[in-house]
Amino acid sequence: MQNKSIPVLIVGGGLTGLGAALFLLKQGIKPVLIERRASTSIHPRARGFDVRTMELFRELQLDKAIVEAGKALAPAWGLYQGESLVEILKNIDPAKLKVNHPINFPGLEKLAAMSPVAGARCTQDLSEPILLQAAQERGADIRFNTKLLSFTQSATGVTAQIQDTITGQKQTITCAYMIAADGAGSPVRKALQAATSGHGSYGHLLNVYFEAALGEAVKGREFSICRIAQPGIEGILTSINNSDKWVFHLYYDPAKGETPEDYTPEHLEKLLQQMLGMPQLPVRIISVLPWQPTVSVVNDMQHGRVLLAGDAAHQMTPYGGKGAATGVQDVQNLAWKLKLVLQQKAGDELLHTYSAERQPVGMQVAEMSGALADDKGLIDIPKFMKLVSGSTAEYNLEKMITMVGLPDFRYTSSAIINNDQDGEPALLSAQPGTRVPHVWLQKEPQPISTLDLATEHLTLITDEAGEVWQWAADVVKDQLQITLPVYAMKKEEPAYEAWKEITRLQDGEVILVRPDGFVAWRQTLPETNAPGVLKEALQKILALDKN
DSSP: OOOEEEEEEEEOOSHHHHHHHHHHHHTTOOOEEEOSSSSSOOSOOOOEEOHHHHHHHHHTTOHHHHHHHTTTTTTOOOEEEESSHHHHHHTSOTTSOOOSSGGGSTTOHHHHTTSSSOOEEOOHHHHHHHHHHHHHHTTOEEESSEEEEEEEEOSSOEEEEEEETTTOOEEEEEEEEEEEOOOTTOHHHHHHTOOEEEEEEOOEEEEEEEEOOOHHHHTTOOOSEEEEEETTEEEEEEESSSSSEEEEEEEEOGGGTOOGGGOOHHHHHHHHHHHHTOTTOOOEEEEEEEEOOEEEEESOSEETTEEEOGGGTEEOOSTTSOHHHHHHHHHHHHHHHHHHHHTTSSOTHHHHHHHHHHHHHHHHHHHHHHHTBOTTSOBOHHHHHHHHOOSSSSSOHHHHHHHHTOOOOOOOSTTOOOOOOSSOOOTTSSOTTSBOOOOEEEOSSSOEEGGGSSSSSOEEEEEGGGTHHHHHHHHHHHHHTOOOOEEEEOTTSTTHHHHHHHHOOOTTOEEEEOTTSBEEEEEOOOSSOHHHHHHHHHHHHTTOOOO
8 A cells, every 4th residue: 555654653442542543633743553352352351440531531521432332331339259240248337328439439539529520330342442433433443453563763763564453455654653552561662672670570360251140239339349268269249230240350379370361251151150259140251361460660661753652551450440540641731732743843862751750650559559469460459448548537648649540740851941849749739740639710611721721732820910921822822833822810710728728829820731731830920021921931842943
């Protein structure tokens, strides 16, 4: 086929790859995405999304569709352990409070107020088609049954050889940049020989996806995970739809000569009946996938013009539910940077901040997930409960912030100007490197949050006393040829007092918010030359030559 030249090639059509396509489209970039599978995932692996990821789906106007698709799984929260499901269900109080996400637990109201959304349950086989449909409708070129044969790169781009696995037809694609979102076994990462750090693999498990009519048994006693142990048999049961679809992660020991092949469908059906405590219950095995919980994080997420994202960059255990979430957040961080570099409105150095910002986050959550696994690779429920519980309160708020997915991390890179604010900054208080705080600007007729002010462009947020920043922005945006909207919050706005209290911004002080929602710069009103002060900050953030 004829050589095709494009701005960005995405390798991998899972949640991270499809997320990359959507965020690039939002920035005005039409990518090509290739996926070697014939369709989106048929396996319900990732079972939900944390608060920050749902904020990003809200930005893409997909959050309501995700919530609706996952409504059957929505009540499934809570970790339990016992000798069988029957025994565990007897000890679950059906009168306990039901919530749609842990952020809504009693005692966490302060955390819930920090975001316009809560996290949500939705399995990967249901969420990926939602992202796929949106990406196709918005203009992405999505190609299933297409694999990457090889790639080379130069100082100016990447040349990829791809092949349609049905027709055998090959094509050469040249692109300015390539995003590798090709999963935990990433062929791209291996080809790059990207160095990694981390614990490595834990135990050996079989992901047994099965069908059994348990809906009536669990009604009113829904759960997320049940760890079930009997002599010589151990694993974890996870909810998929609270009705007839379930997954059991069965531990097996190769050191004892055990192999996946030992577990025939007939053998597994009997084991599941035993672990459920329901010897007469009909069970049908849908699929069996051997896997190993693993913590392995690349040391650098950028290799020339190839950028690693999602599981290709950071493998982690499923405990804590951060794998898919971290991948989606990776590509949202990356999309706006690619846009400005491709438009030559930012220097190449801006892309280097991708790894500087996201690699530490990937390492942090991967290590957290690994800390919740035992040497068999199964979740250690007592350790999890100890992690989220405080000594004097029901919950450790600091730990729960991380667990529910509020972005408690702080980016450090050349795309952040830290003015060395005095004292430790309060969480989400508009300090450089943190996600801009959320307050409702209006709720009717269309809800608008401060998070909605900067999703496509660098944006200045100030108040009426900072009207000079509008003038400065008008001067600088012409000089740097960038779009630079200014939002001046008025005193009569309902959100004004709450915004001032959270951010502690002085009259006339300004924050510069990046298109990924993170504060890049905070500046008090200068006595003179506001355009010069603003231009200097933007040149640093965008890695532009000062001239």
